Amino acid sequence: MITLPSQIASFAAKQREKADKLRAQHGIEPQSWYRITNAADSDEAEVMLYDEVGGWFGATADQFIADLRGITAPSLRVRINSPGGSVFEGIAIANALRSHPANVTVQVDGIAASIASVIAMAGDRIEMAPNTMLMIHDASGVCLGNASDMEEMAELLDLISDNIADAYAARAGGTREQWRARMRAETWYLPEDAVEAGLADEATKAPKTATPAEEPDEDEPEPVMHRSFDLTAYGYTGPKHDEPKPAPPPAAPESQPQLVISIADILDEDTVAKLRAAVAAQPEPAAPTVEDTASGVHHTATENSAWDGPAAVSAMPNDKATLRYCHAWYDPDGDPDAKSSYKFPHHRKNGGPANLAACRNGLARLDSADIPESERDGVRRHLQAHLDDAKSSDDRTDNEPTAAIEEPPADETETWADLVAALIPDDADDWSALVSNLIEPDTSSSAATA
Numbered sequence: 546m547i548t549l550p551s552q553i554a555s556f557a558a559k560q561r562e563k564a565d566k567l568r569a570q571h572g573i574e575p576q577s578w579y580r581i582t583n584a585a586d587s588d589e590a591e592v593m594l595y596d597e598v599g600g601w602f603g604a605t606a607d608q609f610i611a612d613l614r615g616i617t618a619p620s621l622r623v624r625i626n627s628p629g630g631s632v633f634e635g636i637a638i639a640n641a642l643r644s645h646p647a648n649v650t651v652q653v654d655g656i657a658a659s660i661a662s663v664i665a666m667a668g669d670r671i672e673m674a675p676n677t678m679l680m681i682h683d684a685s686g687v688c689l690g691n692a693s694d695m696e697e698m699a700e701l702l703d704l705i706s707d708n709i710a711d712a713y714a715a716r717a718g719g720t721r722e723q724w725r726a727r728m729r730a731e732t733w734y735l736p737e738d739a740v741e742a743g744l745a746d747e748a749t750k751a752p753k754t755a756t757p758a759e760e761p762d763e764d765e766p767e768p769v770m771h772r773s774f775d776l777t778a779y780g781y782t783g784p785k786h787d788e789p790k791p792a793p794p795p796a797a798p799e800s801q802p803q804l805v806i807s808i809a810d811i812l813d814e815d816t817v818a819k820l821r822a823a824v825a826a827q828p829e830p831a832a833p834t835v836e837d838t839a840s841g842v843h844h845t846a847t848e849n850s851a852w853d854g855p856a857a858v859s860a861m862p863n864d865k866a867t868l869r870y871c872h873a874w875y876d877p878d879g880d881p882d883a884k885s886s887y888k889f890p891h892h893r894k895n896g897g898p899a900n901l902a903a904c905r906n907g908l909a910r911l912d913s914a915d916i917p918e919s920e921r922d923g924v925r926r927h928l929q930a931h932l933d934d935a936k937s938s939d940d941r942t943d944n945e946p947t948a949a950i951e952e953p954p955a956d957e958t959e960t961w962a963d964l965v966a967a968l969i970p971d972d973a974d975d976w977s978a979l980v981s982n983l984i985e986p987d988t989s990s991s992a993a994t995a
Contacts, residue, residue: 589620599631606637615852615902621647628810629659639667652676666716673736673746682731717743838877839923846898847935857893867895873927
């Protein structure tokens with residue numbers, strides 16, 4: 546029978562409390578040291594442990610385990626590159642992976658040291674990538690107090706190290722004493738060594754490098770391309786050719802005088818002012834608009850509970866208003882009443898709260914989602930807004946009024962036809978008669994331009 550030290554019941558809670566106080570003292574937000582992608586709509590989800598586990602400046606295992614429960618894929622690949630960290634956080638993560646119904650494959654991408662190597666032992670299969678390492682050693686800790694406190698800490702560290710040795714023995718065989726001896730020596734394993742020791746199932750090989758192509762013979766004719774490709778989608782319209790420069794217009798003979806008449810010279814000042822105002826008021830053509838297919842940011846109530854995306858979508862009615870409310874993106878070319886036209890679900894019903902686990906899962910798989918690149922930022926803002934709302938104790942709603950655009954009365958604006966009609970006097974027979982009066986009799990051979 547093992548007698549637990551009296552400190553073990555509160556040791557983990559004190560570690561978290563100290564970490565929270567230290568972060569608050571230095572104004573440091575907890576850093577996310579893991580990432581889960583393809584959590585709801587793929588045959589294999591991926592978890593990346595690429596930092597310290599827990600610790601003073603890391604996050605605890607609580608949120609990781611909550612997100613892990615949302616994975617419904619039949620296979621789960623856990624990629625590890627971690628120097629270790631908090632023992633109790635690591636053990637909680639390892640047990641969460643062991644109890645998950647998916648088939649768990651652990652892939653060491655860089656290093657799995659200390660408690661990260663214990664997390665690796667939770668996989669149904671363990672793979673070591675080329676040039677990676679796995680390290681085991683005894684547990685360590687910090688203690689302040691008298692001699693009795695030091696003895697109690699030493700007893701606790703020995704108990705933790707025995708517990709870790711049992712994890713290695715359960716995976717690779719051997720006894721607790723044998724693994725404690727290797728741990729005291731701080732043993733490092735290369736991929737092949739880890740497989741030989743029973744700590745891994747496979748040392749994966751690097752992909753083969755391609756054989757360099759031979760240089761073609763300069764005298765040999767180029768092969769005929771039997772298949773052509775349409776490159777217009779990439780903006781290619783064929784080889785560029787130098788366009789012939791247009792010939793300059795023929796110069797007017799020096800002997801031919803020209804008469805240039807300004808229309809402002811034959812109109813009164815009021816008419817000229819109205820013409821200039823009408824030309825300046827002509828609106829510029831509006832730029833073509835691009836439909837924003839990401840749902841706009843809205844602020845709703847939130848809920849922090851487990852999320853089953855397929856089940857939630859299946860329970861939704863095929864109603865456009867409901868589907869637009871419950872999703873962060875829709876396909877403008879799809880059927881607006883079809884669920885297949887929508888992505889990133891995070892509400893269960895129209896008007897319902899946003900599920901925080903669904904928002905986090907959506908952000909994790911956003912970069913690999915099949916949506917236009919220009920829409921990713923809109924989806925990110927939508928989902929992040931719900932996560933930001935969860936930090937506030939008061940829920941907000943969108944009630945901002947929209948200002949109406951006032952059109953000027955039609956009878957206050959003179960039309961172009963009204964202004965042009967003012968150019969021709971009522972007593973003039975026609976425009977030619979008006980212009981003919983401007984040309985002197987002895988310049989009949991001159992050309993007139995307005």
